[in-house]
Amino acid sequence: LVARMQGFGTTVFAEMTALANRTGAVNLGQGFPDTDGPAKLLEAAVEAIRGGANQYPPGPGLPELREAVAAQRAERYGLTYDPDGEVLVTVGATEAIAATLLALADTGDEVIVFEPYYDSYAACIALAGAVRRPVTLRPSGDRFTFDPAELRAAVTPRTRLILLNSPHNPTGTVFSRDELEIVADLCRRHDLVAVTDEVYEYLTFDDAEHVPIATLPGMRERTVAISSAGKTFSVTGWKTGWITAPPEFVRAAQTVKQFLTFTASAPYQRAVAYALGGELDWVEALRTSLQSKRDRLTEGIEAAGLTALRSQGTYFVQADVRPLGFVDGQDFCRVLHERAGIVAIPAQVFYDSDAGDPYVRFAFCKRDEVIDDARMRLGRIS
Ligand code: PMP
Ligand code: GLN
Numbered sequence: 001l002v003a004r005m006q007g008f009g010t011t012v013f014a015e016m017t018a019l020a021n022r023t024g025a026v027n028l029g030q031g032f033p034d035t036d037g038p039a040k041l042l043e044a045a046v047e048a049i050r051g052g053a054n055q056y057p058p059g060p061g062l063p064e065l066r067e068a069v070a071a072q073r074a075e076r077y078g079l080t081y082d083p084d085g086e087v088l089v090t091v092g093a094t095e096a097i098a099a100t101l102l103a104l105a106d107t108g109d110e111v112i113v114f115e116p117y118y119d120s121y122a123a124c125i126a127l128a129g130a131v132r133r134p135v136t137l138r139p140s141g142d143r144f145t146f147d148p149a150e151l152r153a154a155v156t157p158r159t160r161l162i163l164l165n166s167p168h169n170p171t172g173t174v175f176s177r178d179e180l181e182i183v184a185d186l187c188r189r190h191d192l193v194a195v196t197d198e199v200y201e202y203l204t205f206d207d208a209e210h211v212p213i214a215t216l217p218g219m220r221e222r223t224v225a226i227s228s229a230g231k232t233f234s235v236t237g238w239k240t241g242w243i244t245a246p247p248e249f250v251r252a253a254q255t256v257k258q259f260l261t262f263t264a265s266a267p268y269q270r271a272v273a274y275a276l277g278g279e280l281d282w283v284e285a286l287r288t289s290l291q292s293k294r295d296r297l298t299e300g301i302e303a304a305g306l307t308a309l310r311s312q313g314t315y316f317v318q319a320d321v322r323p324l325g326f327v328d329g330q331d332f333c334r335v336l337h338e339r340a341g342i343v344a345i346p347a348q349v350f351y352d353s354d355a356g357d358p359y360v361r362f363a364f365c366k367r368d369e370v371i372d373d374a375r376m377r378l379g380r381i382s
Contacts, residue, residue, distance in 0.1 A: 005123070012029075013030040016030055016343050016345055020343040023337070023341070025342055028342055029343040029345050030345075030363065031236075033234040033365045034370060035367060036235075037233040037234040038279045040274075041235070041275045041279055041282075042271075045238075047271075048268075048270040049267045053269075054266060057089075057263050057266040059254065059257070060087070060088050060254060061089025061263070061269060062089070062266065062269040063083065063084075064269075065089055065240075065269040066083035066089065068274075068276040068277055069083070069089075069244060070086070070087055072277070073212075073244055079212065079214055079215060079244070081244045081245075082247075086244060086245060086246065086247055087244050088243040088245075088250045089240070089263075090253075091241065091260075091265070092230060092238075092239035092240065092241040093226050093230070094239070094241070095241065095257065096253070097120055097195075097226060098256075098260065099260060100224050100226065100243065100249070100253050101125055101128050101130070101161075101163075102256045103252035103256045104160065104161060104224070104249070104252060104253075105125060105128040105130035106129075107130065108129070108130065109128075109131070109160040110130065110132075110133045110159045111125050111130050111133065111159075111162075111163055112132075112135060112151070112154050112155070112159060113132050113163045114134070114136075114137050114146060114164065115135070115136050115351045115355070116170050116171065116351050117132075117134070117165070118169055118350070119349070119350065121165075130160075134154075135154050136355045137168070137171055138355060139320075143310045144173045145175075146179070148182045151182065151183070151186065155186060160193065161195050162183060162186065162187060162192055162193075163195045163197070164180075165196070165198075166180075166196070166197075166313075167198075167200035167201070167208075167210060167312065168313075169200065169316060170350055171316075172310070172311025173312060173313075174208040174210060174312040175211070176211075177216075180211055180216060183213065184216040184217070184219050187219065187222055188218050188219075188222075193223070193249070194213050194214075194219065194222060195224045196212065196213050196225050196226065198225055199226070199227055199231050199232075200231055200314045202231075202232050202283050203231060203314055204287070205290070205291040205311065206291070206312065208313055212225055214244075224243055225243065225245065226241065227241065227242060227244075228240060229276075232283055233282075233283065234286065238271075239264070240265070240272045241264075290365060293368065294311050296364070296375070297364040298364075300375030301317065301362065301378065303378070303379070304324075304378035304382060305323055306324060307319060316363055316364070317361075317364060318347060318360065319359065319360050320359060321359070324381065324382060328348075329346035329356070329358060329360045330346040332346070332360055340378055340379075340380045340381050342374055342377050342378065344362050345361040346360055346361075347359035347361050
């Protein structure tokens with residue numbers, strides 16, 4: 001294995017799911033729903049295969065999906081993108097992240113990331129030969145946020161990109177307009193590109209609102225926005241994602257993407273094009289249901305004696321394990337697995353610093369009976 005990939009062993013998600021499968025534990029580790037997406041969407045993929053969508057689609061993506069993505073950004077956020085040149089379909093958000101970083105971060109360039117960060121960010125920055133500059137999200141009140149001074153101090157003459165994820169995995173933070181304005185201000189002043197991972201854009205709770213940073217003044221021209229169908233439609237295995245950005249960024253990402261995968265799978269593109277317009281009621285019901293699952297699991301976590309931080313979005317809630325006498329999430333997760341038969345993720349795997357040591361991430365995108373089983377099992381740890 002090449003030097004730049006040393007230290008990137010098996011992803012924690014694969015590891016934890018394998019552990020749960022091997023031992024029959026309740027899997028609140030890897031974030032995937034245990035029920036399928038809308039029936040008509042599944043049918044649309046089958047129909048697409050029967051209807052002959054089985055050869056290479058165009059490299060940038062099927063026109064119908066690029067049009068549907070552009071329409072979605074316009075209707076939901078008032079952001080207009082030309083489906084022909086400003087939208088690129090990718091193999092999930094994962095490929096969008098990889099292609100964008102490989103296209104825009106040169107050797108030695110610095111990329112600011114908020115830690116805890118999604119694992120593929122660090123790996124793709126390393127693949128690009130670039131350098132990550134973490135800025136730590138810390139609890140402030142009952143949610144995680146950043147210190148603006150720390151963010152400003154992270155900018156150097158080598159900074160090229162700020163990589164942002166909101167709603168944020170794993171903390172569940174949805175960045176407010178004011179927080180995003182601080183990031184936007186830095187981007188404008190230092191001529192940085194914002195790369196935003198918005199895969200949980202529909203999955204926000206209570207009064208949290210997802211604000212795409214591209215909607216802030218002067219940001220559309222310096223933002224590469226990434227999203228995907230996996231979380232919105234509960235089809236994480238379909239790996240259909242997209243980039244919306246000004247043409248020069250889309251061209252750059254596409255240049256890389258051509259040689260990663262050339263193009264994304266055709267039948268799913270056709271099906272997702274349908275769902276982006278046709279299944280929004282279903283998505284709203286998913287959002288409501290996830291909010292009550294969040295409440296259900298959060299109650300169980302607190303009843304077990306942990307402190308849960310408030311999740312404003314995503315599939316995840318984080319808890320502080322110190323009230324139960326643990327100092328380290330990894331130790332806690334071992335005990336949680338042994339005594340309670342539950343798999344969760346120690347948040348420290350998403351950090352460079354030790355700021356994440358006392359936190360554990362739980363996924364609540366599971367059937368109510370699975371969450372209830374987990375609540376009962378959580379009683380065994382104290
Ligand atoms: N970004 C974040 C923050 C995620 O949580 C995930 C995975 N769930 C992805 C990207 C990857 O998305 P995809 O499955 O569409 O590649
Ligand atoms: N995004 C999912 C999570 O955070 C996992 C995706 C993966 O396994 N790579 O749990």
